[in-house]
Amino acid sequence: MISAFPPFDAIHAVVLPVPGFGNLLTSNIYVLGTGPVTLIDTGPKFPGAFENIEKQLLGIGFGFRDIERIILTHGHIDHFGLTGKIIEAAGRPIPCHLHRDDIWRTTGEYIRHGFWSDEVLEFTRMAGMPRDAVERMKRRSAFFKNFCDPLDRVIPMDGGDTFSGTGFELRVVHTPGHSPGSCCLYEPGTRVLFSGDHIIKHITPNPIMEIHRSLLSDPGYQSLISYEASLKKIEGLDIRYAFSGHGEYIDDVPGLLSRYREHHESRKRQILHQILDIDRPISHLVQELFPDIPESEIFLAVSEIYAHLEVLIEEGRAGMSECGPPALFRASGIQSADPG
Numbered sequence: 556m557i558s559a560f561p562p563f564d565a566i567h568a569v570v571l572p573v574p575g576f577g578n579l580l581t582s583n584i585y586v587l588g589t590g591p592v593t594l595i596d597t598g599p600k601f602p603g604a605f606e607n608i609e610k611q612l613l614g615i616g617f618g619f620r621d622i623e624r625i626i627l628t629h630g631h632i633d634h635f636g637l638t639g640k641i642i643e644a645a646g647r648p649i650p651c652h653l654h655r656d657d658i659w660r661t662t663g664e665y666i667r668h669g670f671w672s673d674e675v676l677e678f679t680r681m682a683g684m685p686r687d688a689v690e691r692m693k694r695r696s697a698f699f700k701n702f703c704d705p706l707d708r709v710i711p712m713d714g715g716d717t718f719s720g721t722g723f724e725l726r727v728v729h730t731p732g733h734s735p736g737s738c739c740l741y742e743p744g745t746r747v748l749f750s751g752d753h754i755i756k757h758i759t760p761n762p763i764m765e766i767h768r769s770l771l772s773d774p775g776y777q778s779l780i781s782y783e784a785s786l787k788k789i790e791g792l793d794i795r796y797a798f799s800g801h802g803e804y805i806d807d808v809p810g811l812l813s814r815y816r817e818h819h820e821s822r823k824r825q826i827l828h829q830i831l832d833i834d835r836p837i838s839h840l841v842q843e844l845f846p847d848i849p850e851s852e853i854f855l856a857v858s859e860i861y862a863h864l865e866v867l868i869e870e871g872r873a874g875m876s877e878c879g880p881p882a883l884f885r886a887s888g889i890q891s892a893d894p895g
């Protein structure tokens with residue numbers, strides 16, 4: 556059970572338990588305004604989730620028909636999955652906003668293909684993943700189709716956009732990293748930051764490497780480099796509480812940010828240690844750094860290592876010695892052998 560969210564007149568948290576989905580603990584949806592209301596995220600289409608939201612909305616005096624606007628923090632299924640069903644229940648079109656760099660993830664075409672493409676396959680070869688592991692990953696990826704409905708009409712939003720309603724004023728802060736279109740929403744009156752999956756109290760969010768870079772406004776996008784720049788963006792805000800997409804609220808944002816930075820530095824040192832004086836593919840690094848990882852999370856591990864390698868290459872501390880497949884990586888110059 557997670558602690559109750561601090562009470563505000565015009566902000567309510569709808570907290571959905573998500574048992575069986577790693578360490579997410581809960582998926583959080585936020586309801587803003589005193590009516591009509593704005594929803595921030597809509598949760599995954601897990602069995603029972605829709606009914607749970609309906610019940611919690613009723614508990615704070617609202618129904619789906621009171622929703623006038625939906626804002627999605629990013630385009631992952633656990634954040635947009637129920638949007639279509641909620642709009643259907645409202646009985647009329649509700650404007651739904653999402654950053655332009657994540658809209659393609661919510662389309663029927665992408666979801667129909669089971670979140671899979673030739674580019675993903677090519678990447679798994681580059682990483683040196685065994686063929687049977689790739690097959691299982693493909694099947695698992697297709698399974699996620701069950702937890703969302705595609706979105707037909709989404710209004711692109713950008714950093715700096717504002718949304719207001721009775722009792723709140725939101726400013727969009729584009730914080731790419733967890734996904735290219737990830738956004739936080741800042742409410743200056745209460746000094747609350749709705750942080751999506753950019754910062755989460757009990758998890759260091761994975762800056763998931765982006766394979767489909769040609770679809771982005773910046774095709775040179777690199778997830779961890781963007782993520783670190785996005786941490787700086789929220790560091791500049793006066794935040795009393797951060798309300799994230801999963802788990803408990805955060806009341807010490809600076810402390811959390813420094814823990815994240817330590818984690819990234821330590822991971823970089825571990826990776827460098829593994830490629831000191833030896834050329835290695837990403838799949839070997841996964842075995843060394845995550846020996847007990849469940850198969851369902853292998854892609855996240857590959858992605859985490861790749862994102863850190865991109866930073867190490869940018870910093871001149873590592874290089875790609877063979878472009879493969881599989882690609883081989885090696886530390887460059889004099890490195891500390893301390894794995895941290």
Ligand SMILES: [Zn+2]
Pocket residue numbers: 631633634752800801
């Ligand atoms: Zn999430």
